[in-house]
Amino acid sequence: MTTAADIDSTADPVAPRRRAWWRLLLADRAAALALFLLTVIVLAAALAPWIAPHNPYASSRTVMLPPVWEARGTWNHILGTDGQGRDILSRILYGTRTTLIIGLVAVVVGGVLGSLLGLLSAFYKRIDPYIMRLVDMMLSFPAILLGLALVAVFGPGVVPVIVALAIATIPDCARIARSIAVSVMEQEFIEAGRAVGLSDGTLFVRYLMRNCISSIMIFISLRFGQVILIGAALSFLGLGARPPMAELGMMAAQGRDFLLFAPHIAVIPSVAIFVIVLCANMVGDALRDVLDPRLRS
C-alpha cells in the first residue's frame, strides 16, 4: 500500500501556498494608492473632532473666503469659508464622517440582509420564487423615490436616508448572492456534506456561506461607492442630514447658490465625494481581482 500511496502523491506535497491576498493587493500600485488614500480619509473623518481647525458650526465674520491658493486666501481657513462664514476644511472633515457612516451602515445592513435572502433563496429552492419576486419588486423601486417617501413620513434626517439606502442595497445584493450561491450549491461537496449527515444549519453556514462570502464581500465593497453617491444625491435634494449638520452632498447643494462668485464652496465637497467613491471603487475592483479565484487562475 505504501508504494501505491507514493505513486499518487505526484502533486507536490509542499505546493506553494497561495500568496497572501493583501500582498497581491499591494503589488497593484493604483490599488495600493487608493487603499492608502481611503485609509487617510477614514482616519481623518474618524479623528475630525480632534484635528478640525475650527468649529464646523460656528460662523466667522469672513464670508465666502476663497481657499489659501487664491489671492485673498488665508492660512487660517485653508479651504476658505462658506456662505455663512463656516470653515470649509472643518466641515469637510465632519461631513466626510457623516457621509461615510451613512454609506457604511446602509451598505452593511442592506448587504447582510440582501445576502441572507439570496443565500436562503439558493439553499431552499422551495422559497426561491417568492424571495426573488419580492426582490424584483424592490428592484423596480428607485432609491430616490423610496428616500422621498420615507422623508415624507418621518421627516428629513440621517436615519431615513440610511434606511432608504439599505433597502435599495438589498435587492442587488440578494441577486448577486443568489447567483453565487446557486453555482456553489451545484458543486458536489454540498451533496457530499449531506451524505455525511450534516444538518441544514451546518451546511448553510459552513458549506454554502463560507464558500460565497468572499465573492459577496467584493460586491458589497464595490457597492459602497455607489451607496455614498446615492446618499450624497439624497442629501443634495435636501432629504438627508438637516442643517447645520455637515454632510458632503448637502454641502455641495448649499454651495450651488454661490456657484458663480464662490465656486469653491460647491466644488470642494464634490471633489471629496469624487475621491472617496473613486478610491472605494478601485479598492473594490482590486479586491475582486485578488480574491476571486476565477479571475486569478
Added chain:
Amino acid sequence: MMAEAPILSVEDLRVEFGVDRNVFRAVDGVSFSVRRGQTLGIVGESGCGKSVTSLAIMRLVSVPPGRYAGGRVTFDGQDLLKLPESKMRSLRGGRMGMIFQEPMTSLNPVYTCGDQIIESLKVHRNLSPQAARDRAIELFDLVGLPSPSKRVDDYPHQLSGGQRQRVMIALALANDPDLLIADEPTTALDVTIQAQILELMKDLQDRTGTAILLITHDLGVVAETCDEVVVMYAGTVVEQAPTSALFGDPQHPYTIGLMAAVPRIDVDADRLATIEGSVPPPWQVLKGCRFASRCPLADDRCRNEPPPLRAIAPAHRVACWHAPIDGAMA
C-alpha cells in the same frame, strides 16, 4: 443464497422527476439486495437511473423536483423512505457512507481535509476534539495517504485527485458504515490511480466487512471488484446475475451489446462494436420493452408487452422475452 438477511434491499423502487406537468420516471421498479461483505455493481450507460438509485437509497434526491413514487428501501430492517429526516441524517455518514464521482469538487474547499472528517466524527459520535483528530489521522493512514498527520491539515486544493478520493473514502468510512455507496468512484481518475482506489476499497472491505454498492459504467471495474451485477437500462433492471455468470453467459441483448462494445486486446478490430440508436428520452412513454427500438431480436410482443424480470438460472434473472438466448447473437 446465504442465510444472512441482506443489509440493504431495494424493492420496486420508483423515483419520478416532475418538470412542470411533465413527469418522468428516472427509476422504474428497481429491485436488488446487498449482503454484508458483498459488492454489488450497478452498470448502465449515462441516464439509465443508476445515480438516482444510489441517491434515493441515501434519500438525497431533492424533493421537489424529485418524488419517491413507490417501492421500499430497507436498510437493516428499517424502511428508509418512511424514516423521519432526523433519523435519516444520523444514518447518512454514520451507518451509510457515500463516495462521489468528482474528487476535485466533492470536498469543501474552505476547510482542511482533517476538519471535514472531524466534523463527521463529531456529528455521529461524541468524540473529544483530540480523539477525533487522532481518529482522522488513523483513517488517513488506513486509506494509504502518505504522512497522514500532516495531510489532515492540508486543504483539498493541496492534494491530487487520487489523494482527494482517498480522503473521500476516509470520510465515508469514518464511522464504520455497514454500507458504502460508491457512485463512479474511479471515473474521474486516471487508470493507474483507478486500480489503486479499487484495490483500496476491496482491502478495506476485507477488513471491515462493509457491503459495497458500486455504481459504474465501466465493465472492467465490475469484473474486477463485484460479486454480483445489476444491469440497468432506461430506469429498469434488465439483467441481474453473479459476476461470473454475467460475463460468461450474458442473456439480455443489451448486456450482450455492452460486452461486445468493450474493445478487446486480443482481437484486432478496425471498428468498435456499438449498439444502434440511443436511450429513449425519459419522457417517452413506452408500452413494451424499453430496449425494443434498439434490439435486433425485437418482435411484436417486445414492442407491446414489457418483459418481467424472471429467473433463468439460480440467481440469474433477465427481463427479456427471448431469454435464454443460446449464444446465437453474441
